[in-house]
Amino acid sequence: QVQLVQSGADMKKPGASVKVSCKSSGYTFTSYGVSWVRQAPGQGLEWMGWISGYNGKTNYAQTFQGRVTITADTSTSTVYMELRSLRSDDTAVYYCARDQGQYYDILTGSSHWGQGTPVTVDS
């Protein structure tokens, strides 16, 4: 079955960087894209960006442009999200989520989600 397993909780100081991993299994990694979505405490969902498992093409939300990098390692079926220059308002649970549709068929949403990685930013 399809599984996305994320790295564990992390705590960082303001100004630092965090890198979260998302290891996929149970499907052909190169056929699907993966998004990163975060959820601050008590808040709604916020999309950060997306990477194609097929060719590594990325698309980032303007809010995070210049601060986030999403990469994919096809040899290990793992997607990474690095967020730099952390602030206290980056405290959130970070999720990876696989597209339901293959390749660039992204409009049908994310059908499989990781368990979430809590990231706390505090001095």
Add this chain to the structure above:
Amino acid sequence: QSVLTQPPSASGTPGQRVTISCSGSNSNIGSNTVNWYQQLPGTAPKLLIFSNNRRPSGVPDRFSGSKSGTSASLAISGLQSEDEAAYHCSAWDDSLNGLWVFGGGTKLTVL
């Protein structure tokens, strides 16, 4: 502040029918289909409705979605206690480079 607008809360009694609204604009709901996610407390979101009104396999037909213009709705009939969760609407937004936008989520309480 979320791009899509949802009521923060909704409630109903077991067996009742409840609806949750989601309002957007021409660049998102007005141009693209709407997806809905259910998020049980302490868990990751789960795709509940996609392409406005389609259900992934395993989702009961008590859940239905609709869209008109720049608004969408999620309806839950025959409300059950296990439906108590947060519900998030989402759509692709064509502005800038394109991005997924979400509503702020609606917390559904089963009384």
